[in-house]
Amino acid sequence: MSIPVLKFDAVIVGAGGAGLRSAIQLSEAGLKTAVLSKVFPTRSHTVAAQGGVAASLGNSEEDHWHWHMYDTVKGSDWLGDQDAIEFMVRKANECVVELEHYGMPFDRTDDGKIYQRPFGGHMSNFGEKPVRRSCAAADRTGHAMLHAMYQRNVKANTQFFVEWMALDLIRDAEGHVVGVTAMEMETGQVVIFHTRATIFATGGAGRIFYSSTNAFINTGDGLGMAARAGIPLEDMEFWQFHPTGVAGAGVLITEGVRGEGGILRNANKERFMERYAPNAKDLASRDVVSRAMTTEINEGRGCGVNKDYVLLDITHLDPNTIMKRLPGIREIGLQFAGVDCIKEPLPVVPTCHYQMGGIPTHYSGRVVTPQNGDYNTVVPGFYAAGECACASVHGANRLGTNSLLDLLVFGKSAGDSAVEDLKAGKAHRELPKDAAEKSLSRISAIDNRKGGANVHETRLAMQRTMQNHAGVFRFGDLLKSGVEKILEVEKAARELEIKDKSMAWNTARTEALEMENLIEVAKATMLSAEARKESRGAHVRDDAPDTPEFPNGRNDAEWLKHTLFNPVDNSISYKPVNMQPLTVEPIALKTRSY
Amino acid sequence: MERQDYERLRWRCIRRALLELDITLTRFLDDGFDQLTEEEQAAFVDLVALEDHDLWYLISGKEECNEDEARFVPVVEKLRKCSVRLAG
Numbered sequence: 107m108s109i110p111v112l113k114f115d116a117v118i119v120g121a122g123g124a125g126l127r128s129a130i131q132l133s134e135a136g137l138k139t140a141v142l143s144k145v146f147p148t149r150s151h152t153v154a155a156q157g158g159v160a161a162s163l164g165n166s167e168e169d170h171w172h173w174h175m176y177d178t179v180k181g182s183d184w185l186g187d188q189d190a191i192e193f194m195v196r197k198a199n200e201c202v203v204e205l206e207h208y209g210m211p212f213d214r215t216d217d218g219k220i221y222q223r224p225f226g227g228h229m230s231n232f233g234e235k236p237v238r239r240s241c242a243a244a245d246r247t248g249h250a251m252l253h254a255m256y257q258r259n260v261k262a263n264t265q266f267f268v269e270w271m272a273l274d275l276i277r278d279a280e281g282h283v284v285g286v287t288a289m290e291m292e293t294g295q296v297v298i299f300h301t302r303a304t305i306f307a308t309g310g311a312g313r314i315f316y317s318s319t320n321a322f323i324n325t326g327d328g329l330g331m332a333a334r335a336g337i338p339l340e341d342m343e344f345w346q347f348h349p350t351g352v353a354g355a356g357v358l359i360t361e362g363v364r365g366e367g368g369i370l371r372n373a374n375k376e377r378f379m380e381r382y383a384p385n386a387k388d389l390a391s392r393d394v395v396s397r398a399m400t401t402e403i404n405e406g407r408g409c410g411v412n413k414d415y416v417l418l419d420i421t422h423l424d425p426n427t428i429m430k431r432l433p434g435i436r437e438i439g440l441q442f443a444g445v446d447c448i449k450e451p452l453p454v455v456p457t458c459h460y461q462m463g464g465i466p467t468h469y470s471g472r473v474v475t476p477q478n479g480d481y482n483t484v485v486p487g488f489y490a491a492g493e494c495a496c497a498s499v500h501g502a503n504r505l506g507t508n509s510l511l512d513l514l515v516f517g518k519s520a521g522d523s524a525v526e527d528l529k530a531g532k533a534h535r536e537l538p539k540d541a542a543e544k545s546l547s548r549i550s551a552i553d554n555r556k557g558g559a560n561v562h563e564t565r566l567a568m569q570r571t572m573q574n575h576a577g578v579f580r581f582g583d584l585l586k587s588g589v590e591k592i593l594e595v596e597k598a599a600r601e602l603e604i605k606d607k608s609m610a611w612n613t614a615r616t617e618a619l620e621m622e623n624l625i626e627v628a629k630a631t632m633l634s635a636e637a638r639k640e641s642r643g644a645h646v647r648d649d650a651p652d653t654p655e656f657p658n659g660r661n662d663a664e665w666l667k668h669t670l671f672n673p674v675d676n677s678i679s680y681k682p683v684n685m686q687p688l689t690v691e692p693i694a695l696k697t698r699s700y
Numbered sequence: 701m702e703r704q705d706y707e708r709l710r711w712r713c714i715r716r717a718l719l720e721l722d723i724t725l726t727r728f729l730d731d732g733f734d735q736l737t738e739e740e741q742a743a744f745v746d747l748v749a750l751e752d753h754d755l756w757y758l759i760s761g762k763e764e765c766n767e768d769e770a771r772f773v774p775v776v777e778k779l780r781k782c783s784v785r786l787a788g
Contacts, residue, residue: 145716145717149716153752154717154719291711321716322719323716355719357720437762611708611710613710
């Protein structure tokens with residue numbers, strides 16, 4: 107079968123913040139640039155980011171990139187690479203000011219500067235006191251950012267392929283990336299994008315968990331494609347969770363609910379936080395609350411038919427207080443839990459929010475893999491940025507407002523690196539003869555299989571396995587059985603069947619293809635989590651507790667290293683954390699406490 | 701509505717920027733959309749073309765339709781009812 111070939115200098119997969127930012131660099135450098143997106147760019151999940159973007163502008167009070175660097179290293183529980191972190195925080199001001207010039211409507215101070223607000227974990231003077239570092243545009247920071255960058259791209263003649271799904275990375279015999287295959291949803295046509303540079307900016311994969319704040323679009327397509335092309339995934343055991351998402355829906359319930367007097371209860375109606383945190387009770391920190399909730403559920407005191415959630419009770423509060431102090435909570439309860447929280451408690455579970463790991467990259471945005479003893483061998487022609495990439499700046503735990511910064515800095519950096527490499531003048535490398543073969547046979551298998559697995563049921567099995575075996579608080583035995591279970595689910599995910607065989611707008615086929623990406627991420631997460639026998643940042647194990655020898659369960663002697671999950675044979679290797687910043691002294695190891 | 705038009709609409713409802721809309725619109729397509737009149741279905745197609753925050757504020761009742769959006773009113777009402785009823 108003859109497959110159409112579209113030739114571009116660069117293709118960018120994903121049109122959220124990182125994709126749009128890198129596209130600006132390429133198009134403005136005069137390179138022929140295509141951006142592929144499953145949805146219209148301003149409908150990417152970056153829209154959901156409200157908190158702001160961190161930059162030590164010092165508009166509201168004294169600030170310094172070195173303090174921001176310290177906070178980020180500490181937040182990462184020392185797993186972040188200090189060269190990449192220094193690079194990011196030093197580029198922050200430049201990237202925010204550029205965005206301002208693109209037309210981003212930042213909130214302003216009275217004298218016209220960008221207004222900055224405080225945000226958890228961001229401190230002045232190396233952890234001394236909170237500092238105002240977050241730049242926002244009301245509650246629509248991510249959305250405003252996408253608009254400003256989309257307009258800039260239109261002006262620069264970036265070519266958008268909207269409602270297209272990238273399918274597979276194309277690598278030649280020498281391992282160079284020479285493009286991607288993609289499917290136009292409107293026609294079902296598969297096309298080859300033959301390029302000199304391929305940038306992945308596909309976002310996270312939070313939909314691997316049953317309870318996730320991520321929109322349905324976050325199916326880890328970039329990670330799936332990288333894994334199928336034999337590229338290892340880094341630090342996939344690290345996922346940030348929020349303690350209170352609506353059970354079964356994932357929609358966030360603000361921590362303000364507990365602040366106003368909300369009480370967590372188990373199936374016996376017991377206020378269980380009294381046992382875990384006798385003083386702070388329901389106001390204990392996020393991780394303590396999440397762990398207590400998980401323990402209650404694991405020990406059989408969860409609520410509902412499956413005993414898989416706990417209750418957040420505010421029925422004792424004055425309804426006027428609820429309406430005044432917690433606007434929107436009643437609506438969320440009604441719409442996503444079918445519960446009027448004035449009369450009945452809300453079902454809640456710890457909920458996945460952000461993926462710290464991803465495709466391994468250098469801070470230049472170039473994708474790197476281990477080869478012949480060098481952990482950071484560049485994969486020629488391949489770049490990644492944003493949540494799908496692991497530079498690694500977030501390490502074991504991300505600070506709020508650093509995610510928007512990540513996508514600006516590394517989106518730009520990946521774009522710049524691609525421009526630099528392309529200006530070096532290399533022509534398009536020849537496409538392999540079987541460039542589209544892998545994608546076509548995957549689609550044909552899904553279309554023609556009889557007696558295969560149902561996509562919805564397989565996804566649910568994966569999500570429940572991930573939630574129950576590799577959730578916010580992890581147990582050695584559950585991780586072990588989780589590995590067996592997820593490998594079982596993987597078998598089903600490799601045997602998917604769909605009923606609808608039509609070419610145009612076949613959403614069943616698209617969801618099956620997404621499922622093939624999700625399972626790669628789920629497997630990498632479960633196996634990486636099982637293997638890491640310490641607690642660090644967001645990876646907290648019951649069998650690696652807080653002791654004087656290992657504060658917070660962290661074991662630097664054995665585990666100060668990045669995980670690399672090899673999807674080809676499910677093996678795991680490790681690479682050292684880069685503790686050497688670019689220009690300053692390393693931030694020395696310390697116990698992470700706030 | 702032709703199959704192709706419906707499937708395009710479906711994709712644009714089940715892959716939004718905000719999780720709240722993914723859930724609400726998926727539910728409505730599965731239970732509610734069929735009962736709309738032809739005119740309301742056309743209004744629904746335009747309604748879901750709104751930016752995510754604007755659409756969510758309308759459905760969640762944080763904002764009301766303005767004068768130019770009068771034809772959205774009956775559909776928004778049904779979306780609001782559907783979310784609450786089905787959630788139970």
